[in-house]
Amino acid sequence: MSTAFQKDPRSRWLALSPTYLVIAIFMAIPLCIMIVISFLEQNVYGGVHPNFTLAAYQQILFERDFDDNLVFDPAYLIIIGRSLLLALVATLITIVIGFPVAYYIVRQPERRRNLLIFLVTIPFWTNLLIRTFAWLLILGRGGILDSPFKWVGLFGPDDSLGLLYTPFAVVLGLTYTYLPLMVLPIYASLEKLDFRLVEAAADLYSNKWSAIRYVVVPLTLPGIVAGAILVFIPCVGNFVTVDLLGGAKNLMLGSLVQFQFATARNWPFGSAVAVILLLFVVSNMLFYARINKGGSTQGHGS
Amino acid sequence: MADDHTNALEVRNVIKVYGGPAQGVTALDNVSLDIRHNEFFTLLGPSGCGKTTLLRLFAGFEEVTEGEIYLYGEEIEDLAPHERPVNTVFQHYALFPHMTVRDNIAFGLRRLGKPDSEIEKTVREMLGMVHMEDFGDRRPTQMSGGQMQRVALARALAPHPKVLLLDEPLSALDLKLRQAMRDELQRLQRETGITFVFVTHDQDEALSMSDRIAVMSNGEVQQIGGPVDIYKRPANRFVADFIGDTNLIDVSVGARTRSSTKFRTSGGVELAIKQTTEHAEGTDLSLNVRPENVLIAPVGKGKTDGTLVHKTFLGRTSIYTVQMKDGTELKTRYSNQEGRHHQTIDIGDKVGIDFAPNSIAVLTS
Ligand SMILES: Nc1ncnc2c1ncn2[C@@H]1O[C@H](COP(=O)(O)OP(=O)(O)O)[C@@H](O)[C@H]1O
Ligand SMILES: [Mg+2]
Numbered sequence: 047m048s049t050a051f052q053k054d055p056r057s058r059w060l061a062l063s064p065t066y067l068v069i070a071i072f073m074a075i076p077l078c079i080m081i082v083i084s085f086l087e088q089n090v091y092g093g094v095h096p097n098f099t100l101a102a103y104q105q106i107l108f109e110r111d112f113d114d115n116l117v118f119d120p121a122y123l124i125i126i127g128r129s130l131l132l133a134l135v136a137t138l139i140t141i142v143i144g145f146p147v148a149y150y151i152v153r154q155p156e157r158r159r160n161l162l163i164f165l166v167t168i169p170f171w172t173n174l175l176i177r178t179f180a181w182l183l184i185l186g187r188g189g190i191l192d193s194p195f196k197w198v199g200l201f202g203p204d205d206s207l208g209l210l211y212t213p214f215a216v217v218l219g220l221t222y223t224y225l226p227l228m229v230l231p232i233y234a235s236l237e238k239l240d241f242r243l244v245e246a247a248a249d250l251y252s253n254k255w256s257a258i259r260y261v262v263v264p265l266t267l268p269g270i271v272a273g274a275i276l277v278f279i280p281c282v283g284n285f286v287t288v289d290l291l292g293g294a295k296n297l298m299l300g301s302l303v304q305f306q307f308a309t310a311r312n313w314p315f316g317s318a319v320a321v322i323l324l325l326f327v328v329s330n331m332l333f334y335a336r337i338n339k340g341g342s343t344q345g346h347g348s
Numbered sequence: 349m350a351d352d353h354t355n356a357l358e359v360r361n362v363i364k365v366y367g368g369p370a371q372g373v374t375a376l377d378n379v380s381l382d383i384r385h386n387e388f389f390t391l392l393g394p395s396g397c398g399k400t401t402l403l404r405l406f407a408g409f410e411e412v413t414e415g416e417i418y419l420y421g422e423e424i425e426d427l428a429p430h431e432r433p434v435n436t437v438f439q440h441y442a443l444f445p446h447m448t449v450r451d452n453i454a455f456g457l458r459r460l461g462k463p464d465s466e467i468e469k470t471v472r473e474m475l476g477m478v479h480m481e482d483f484g485d486r487r488p489t490q491m492s493g494g495q496m497q498r499v500a501l502a503r504a505l506a507p508h509p510k511v512l513l514l515d516e517p518l519s520a521l522d523l524k525l526r527q528a529m530r531d532e533l534q535r536l537q538r539e540t541g542i543t544f545v546f547v548t549h550d551q552d553e554a555l556s557m558s559d560r561i562a563v564m565s566n567g568e569v570q571q572i573g574g575p576v577d578i579y580k581r582p583a584n585r586f587v588a589d590f591i592g593d594t595n596l597i598d599v600s601v602g603a604r605t606r607s608s609t610k611f612r613t614s615g616g617v618e619l620a621i622k623q624t625t626e627h628a629e630g631t632d633l634s635l636n637v638r639p640e641n642v643l644i645a646p647v648g649k650g651k652t653d654g655t656l657v658h659k660t661f662l663g664r665t666s667i668y669t670v671q672m673k674d675g676t677e678l679k680t681r682y683s684n685q686e687g688r689h690h691q692t693i694d695i696g697d698k699v700g701i702d703f704a705p706n707s708i709a710v711l712t713s
Contacts, residue, residue, distance in 0.1 A: 246442040248429040249407055250456035251507065256430075260455070264446045 077324075084317035092311045102314035106322070122302070126322070129299040132213060133281035136220035137228075140277050141270060143221070144228035149262070151229075152236040166229050174223065178290045181219055185209040185291070211293035219287040224280060228273035235269025236262075271337050279327050299323055354420055356511050356543040357383040357406065362415035364401050364567075375401040377567040379415075383511075383545060384560075388537045390546045392554040393564035394590070399547040402564075403513050406545065408432050420510060430459070435504035437514040441496045443488035449475070449499050450484040456507040474502035477536065494525045501536065511543045518553065530557050551591050555579065563587050579638075584713045588636040593667075595642060595678045596711070597635040601627050611635060615674020619651050621708055634711040639667065641707035642680035644693065650700030654678075656693055668693075670701055 084102050086094040109119035151162045169177060184190045187206040195201045209215055239262065247257040263270070285300035292298070297305075299319060306316030364376040375398045383389045391399040404410040405417060408429035416423055424432055435456065443452050453474050457467045475481050478498035488496055497517060504512055514533075518526045534557050537544045548554055554561050555575040563570045563578060563586075571583035582588035585596060599619070602610035608622045619635075627633060647653055657677065658669035661684075668680045678701065693699060 240442070242438065242440065242442045243444060245409055245429070246436070246438060246444070247455070248409075249434075249436045250503070251430045251459035252455075253428070253430050256459055261444060 080317045081321055083313050084321050086314050088312050088314050090311060092313070094313055099314075102312075102318035105315050106318060122319075125297050125302055126299060128213075128296070129282050132216050132220065132296075132298065133278050136217050136224065136281050137274050137278045139217065139221045140225050140228035141274065144225055144273060145232055145270065148229050148232040148236055149258075151233055152239075163230075163233060166226050166233075169226060174286055175290075177223070178219060178287050181215070181222070181291055182210065185215055185218075210291065211295060213292070213296055215291040216288055216296050216298070219291040220281045220284060223284070223287055224277040227276040227280075231272040231276060232266060232269045235266040235272075239265055267337060271334050275330050275334050279330065282326070283323060354385055355382045355418075356385045356387075356420060357545070358416075358418040358421075359383075359402070360416045360418070362402075362405065362417065363413045364398070364405065364410065365413045375567055376405075379564075379567070379569055381562050381569055381572055383543060385420075386541055386543055387559040388534065388544045388546065388557055390548060390554040390558040390561045391564060392548055392551060392561050392590075393570075395549055397564045398567040399549075399564060400515055401567075403436070403515050403545065403547055406432075406511065406513055407434060407436050433507075433509050434511040434513055435507060435509040437497075437500050437504045437512065437517045439515045439517065439519065441488070441500040443496055443499055443503070445487065445489055448485050448487055449480065449491075452488065452499055453503045453506050455503065460507060470506055474506045477505070477539070478502045478532075493520055494529070497521060497529065501533075505536065505540060505542065508540070509542060511545060514544060514546045516547055516549070518548070519550070526553075533557060555591070563590060565590070581709055582636060582711065585634055585636075585711050588634075588709070588711060593639050593679060593681070595635075595637045595639065597637070597676060597678070599633060599635055601625060601629050601631045601633065604629065613672070613674050613676055615672075615676060617652055617672050617674045617676070621651070621703070622705065623708060623710075625710055627710070627712070631712075636709040636711050637678070637703055637707060639679040639681035641704040642670075642678050643702040643704060644668065644670065644680060644682075645700035645702040647698050647700050650702035652701050654699055654701045656695055656697050656699055659695060670699055672701065 083094055085098055085100065087097040087099050087101065089095050104116065106122045107118060108116040109121075111117050147166075151159055151166075154162060182189070186192075187210065188196070189210075191209060192201065192206050195205075195207070243261050243265070244257050247261045252260065282298070283300040283303075284298070285304045288296065288298045288301050303316050303319050303323070306312045306319065310316075359379055359381045362376055362379045363374070365372040365374050367373060379398075379402065391402060393399055401410065405412055406419075408424070408427060408431075412425065416425065418424070419432065419434070444455065447455070450471055453471045454467050457470060462470075471484070475484055478501055480495065480498050480502065483491065483495065483499070488499065491499070497520075500517070517533075518529050521529060530553060533544070533546070546554075546557065555578075558575055560572060560574055561578055562572045565586050571578055571587045573581075578587060579591055582591060588594050588596060597611075597613060597619075599611035599613050602612045602618065604610070604625065607624065608620055609625050611619045611621060613619070621635075643650070644656075652672055654670040654672045656668060657671045658667075660667040660669075663684070665681050665683055668682060669677050670680060671677050
């Protein structure tokens, strides 16, 4: 069907042109606008003045004191660091939970497998805000986790385990939210795995763990890395879960950007933070592309 | 450790049913056999007869439904695959695609916790043994089927298992390579002194390589014996038919003398054979004669007369099909060496049919 397309590169470009159009309109152009804004001057009433400045990037590292001198201020670096750390922890936890889940599912008979994968995706059918509010009810003061202590009489009426508004709550929320994004790519790569290789490993004196470590994990690494990226990136940028479960004390990058546009009216600074985020994402993707390339040259075995 | 009197493997009344006793498939039905220390043993039978199942029971990938299996006198039922000192050469090689040839071969040794120096030495030896010295750093994906086969062999031999299991390892190779690998496998078995259990559906392979063969059909062992034994003295019609070309003639026992027996075909042809039989007059049985033992004689000089109905030229030999008076067709195989008289016979010619002495096996089942 597509032989004509493949022979003539021009017609292939033509056939793909809607794709490029969509990418240009919805991705490239807004991205350029964002980058441009990050180099412009802030208009305190919203929007920007069209003058070039690096002030937004300066603001990430420095603050102006009363004498208008630039002094180093780590506040935003701390936010960036915290974002990366919490996102990393959440990603690692999703791997630790997601891999066994995917492994279990892929070893089931086919009909059961499809059902289980469907169940994994079910949370996506409910609004994220509602699901996060559910965690509020579970973790919050007088919530489901607090109530047994209250009934037993360990707590006074105003006591709480204090789980909400902690980094723990943030990581829990992020892990819960993005776990399916880890399970699905790992499942996809496990499904392609030739399980006769696992038998071969067992034949060659591997117990279960060695077989997983030396055969299954290396051969499904592209799936694990894809899952890690799919989880890590939105974790860094997330603000709904982080705001609701982390409160004001646990500000993260996503919330910071959102705050700059919605409340502080500092578009250039918000854009600059977003650009930093973007650079981070792109470098992650390049890393993934490298691992995946290494994996696919090895992946076509019998 | 294992002296020559011990059996490498003993299979006792093994039954294997897949998928629950109610609607299960019986893959092995009361199989018993002994595989001796240091022999090249072959499981031979048509596809679906249970060969792979038996091999997987040895390796530990399946559990017996009933019966016992002993490895050098030790019951192995409770051992997981990685606890059994046996290795498998898989039909589809199952080489690890993310590792080099060297790492593939070293895999078992590493899991056994051997020291690095020993691993390196053994890997080098194994690469030499299968003539793959220059391929150590390649990946399996960059090799031909024959090369992958050699690596699979080296990988399975490297930990020096007590028994090597080979599941149709040559079936994916082309004919030339297959022939070469036969010699290679025999050499490896002798060099390593490891007991080989080889699975195949190819009777030529089985006959040419094995010390002993178990012929299987429908989950049952039909006969166990050396290649010559099985070829010349098949235990029943199935074995006779499955191993090599043959002629099976349905007859009933007629008059017997001290040194010869008359057999009568259902179509009334009488064959007087210089052979005694313990079967009573009137017993129905089959005569098994290999085509190379059916001889074309001058008319009237054979056991009976017939007509040449078909000739097939096969290169080194030809198959001539002769028809007895009752319509039964017999195949006879002749060498195509120059100057043989049968080359002048044409289709439709009358011929005598004779049998080489002591070449007829009597089969009752
Ligand atoms: N995992 C399995 N589940 C159910 N039936 C099986 C399974 N493996 C093999 N069988 C059946 O058992 C019988 C023997 O199979 P197998 O041992 O593979 O034969 P062979 O290797 O001689 O071709 C066949 O009828 C096959 O369909
Ligand atoms: Mg088989």
